[in-house]
Amino acid sequence: MNRCATDATRFESNCSMYEIKPIQIIRGAIKPVVTFTPNWGNVIYKDSVILTCDVPSTVPEESQIYHWYKDKRPIPGDQQRLFTIRSSVEEDSGDYQCQIIGGDISDPVFLNVTRNVVILQRPPSAIYEGDPLTLRCHHAKRFNAINPKFYKDDQEIQSSKYYSELDIHNITMSQSGLYKCTKEFQRKDSPNVIEHSDVSVISVKDNELPVIAAAVIGSLVVIVVSAVLIWKCKTRKRFSHQDPHQAIPTAEIVNMPPVNNTDPDLQDVCYAYLDISQLSKGKRIKHEDLTVTYATVNNANI
Template identity: 35%
Template sequence: MGVPSVLPLPAAASDRAGGPSRRPWGHMLLWTALLVLAPAASAAGTPSPQGPPKAVVRLEPPWFNVLREDDVTLHCQGPHGPADGPTQWSRDGTPILAQVQPRFSFKASLSDSGDYRCQTGQTGLSDPVHLNVTSDWLLLQTPSLLLQEGDHLLLRCHSWQNRPLFKIQFLQDGVSRRYSPANSSFFVPHANVSHSGTYHCSGFIGRMKHESNPVNITVQGRRDDSSFPVTIVVAVVVVIAVVAAVAAVAAWVCLRQSQSAGAPESREVGETPPEEPATLTQAEEAAKTEAENSITYSLLMHPEEDPGLSDYQNM
C-alpha cells in the first residue's frame, strides 16, 4: 500500500520568521493514519497464504434427512467441478476404505447417519455434510435448515418407500400454508425472515393419516460484506481529515493569540494624542480660587472672629 500524500498547510509569517513550528502535528497525524489504515488495507486487499482448496461433498437428492431404504448418492467435488483421482472418504472421522471413487451410492440404513467428508490429491479435506436417516411413515425433507434472505425455500413431504400420498398439507408454526390433493412439494422462490419457523406436513397413505416430525428452519437477513473494508477505510480517512483540519485551525488561533499578547501597542498615523495635564499656572490659580472661597465662607460664618471683615468685603 502506498503512503498517501499529505499537502502541508501554508506557513504563517511567524513560521517563516522563526516562530514555533507546527510540523509535529502533521507528522503525528500522518503516522496515526498509517497505523489505522494499514490493518484495514491488509484485510481488504492482501490475500493470506492458504493451502489447497477444500473439496465439497454434495448430496443427491439434496435432502440431508432421508428415510430408511432411500437411495442416497454422495459426490466429492473440487472448487470448480468433479474431483479427479483417488478419493478418501470418511464418516464421523472413520475412513471408508472400500470407497475410493469421487462418487458412490447406497441404500440408507439407520447406521449410515453421520458426518461425511472427502479429500483428493488436489484438494484439502472438505467440510462435514450431515446425513440423518430415520424410520417413519412420513418425513418433511429440506436441503438446508439455515437460509439467507432471498434464497429458495424447498420442502418435500416424503413417504416411506415412496408410497402414494394424497391430501397433503404443509404447516408453519401450526398454521396451514399449503394444501394439495397430490402435490408433495412446497416451494418459496424468495424466502424472507417471516418464513422462519417450525414446519411439518401431514397426508394420507391409503386410509391412514400420518404426520411428520417438526423441522426448524431459520431464514437470516442477508448482509453484504463486500464493501465493509472499503467503508472502514473511507470512514478513517474522513475522521483523520477532520482531526487534521481542527488541529490546524487550533494551532493557527493559538499562534495569533500569542502574537497579539507579545506585540507592543502602536499609534496609527493621524490619531489624536491624549490631552496633556493642566499646566502649573492653571493649577495654582485653581488652588488660589478655592482658598479664597474657603476664607470668604469662613468669614461669613464667623464675623465676630475677624474685625476686618468689612474692609475685606470692601476690598
C-alpha cells in the same frame, strides 16, 4: 551530494537501508464441498442417496484421488468423486466429509436416515434471506399416500391432492418457524389414516454479503500496506533527481520537508508510494481471490 539510491527491492540512504521483500500471495489449501443428490439432508429407510465431492473449478480436471470420511473415520474401499448409498439404513446417518490429495478436508454435512413413514425433507445447507427454498413431504415407498398438507407454526399454509413440495421463491426472515407436513395413507380394508412428519425448525439467516465484504477488506489491505512503507532518515539531505534509466516504473520516492521538532531523529522522513496499477495483468491481485497479501520492511541495519 548524498542521495537515497533505489532499485527494484532496496531503498538506501546515508543513514539507513530498508529492504522491501516482494509481495507474496498466500493461498489456502483446496477445500471441497460435499453435496447430496437429491439435495435432502434427511431420507427414509431404503432411500438411495448420491454424495458428490465438489472441488473448486481452479483445480485441473484430471483424475484425482478422493478420500471419504463418515464421523471423521475413513470409509474403506475404492473411492471416487461420487459416493453412492443405494439402500440407506439408519447406520448410514452421520457427518460426511471428503478430501483430495494435496487439499483440505471439506466441512461436514449431516445425513439423517429415519424409519418414519412421513418426513418433511429440507436441504442440508444453511438458509439465507433471499434464497429459494423447497420443502418436500416424503413418505415411505411401500405405502400409497395422497393429500399432502404443509403447516407453519401449526397453521396450514398449503394443501394439494398430489403435489408434495412447498416452494418458496424468495424466503424472508419472517418466514422462519416450525414446519411440518401430513399425508393421507390409503388402505384397502380400512379407512384412510393421516400420518404427520416430525417438526422441522427453519431458521432463515440474515444475508450480510460476506463475500463482498471480504473483497472490500482485501482491497483496503493492499492500499494500506502500500501507504505505510515509511522509513526515517537521520539527516536532512534531500533526494536528488533520479536517473530516468534507473527509475522504478511501479514506485515513486517523495521527500517531505522537515518537521518543526527538536528531536533530530524525527525531522526528515522519507515516504514511499507504491503504484501497483502498472503491474502486468498476470501479476495484478484479483479481489475475488480473497487471498492474503503482505510486505515486510527490514530495518535491521539502522
